[in-house]
Amino acid sequence: MGEARKVGVAVDYSECSRVALQWAIDNVVRKGDHLILVNVLPEGIYEDVTEMQLWAVTGSPLIPLTDLCNPHVLKKYGTKPDPETLEIVSVAAVLKEVDVLMKVFWGDPREKVCEAVDKIPLDCLIVGNRGHGKLKRVIMGSVSKHAVNHSSCPVTVVKHAHHT
Template sequence: MAGDRRIGVALDFSKSSKLALQWSIDNLADKALIPLTELRLPEVVRQYDVELDAEVLDLLDTASRQKQVAIVMKIYWGDAREKLCLAVDDQRLNSLVMGSRGLSPLKRILLGSVTSYVVSHAVCPITVIKDQDFKH
């Protein structure tokens, strides 16, 4: 049932992750995402020592109102590859949407790709949104 889907969006506030968030809202939000009002509370922001992105919060607020979805944010610390796969399990996600920076082949070999790792190891379907403006 569509209303029971749990969709995750990997968000590090980079341009490609914001594109993934926007794509998810436009294409997947149908009362299926799960409220994030606590993240606007100053004590919560201090507790997690995160710097909020006003553009992302506005996007989430608008989506919450217009699409009538509830949005939850979960913060994980550590290696993004491992933490994203852990989040899929912890949050029992039906799918995960991620942005891709489009690393050059050399950088991908040297640094590894978070997206490639998650696509290979996560136990749910992964949708990758590429930044069309990225030039190698």
């Protein structure tokens, strides 16, 4: 086996990001890798503004899985992982024997996801795709499309199948 890879997954705690996370664990992550959750929060007013200001350029320090259930740590960085995401990564940490970490950024998700690739640095990035229509993509922009076009590492887009 080679050196441990840093596999990044963009997470926003939506169903499509959980699908991408599970896909990454099932298809990309292998024993000894670092699974790094990249969480981008909008700029705004947070209870602990000093932390956001301190880490605004580089993103938060890498937060270990053990701290992702600590309310003080979560409040400090303004992130709120959902129970489903925590369950997925907790199982992966044990079964796949991977080191799970999170890095929080603040700002435009399109820009910050690409910055994460270089600042961490990541060996590959997995992002979900909500499948917005053309109008929503024009108005909101597409994080996955931006990552594919601007990232300095390989990017895999996992399409989310909508249940109708």
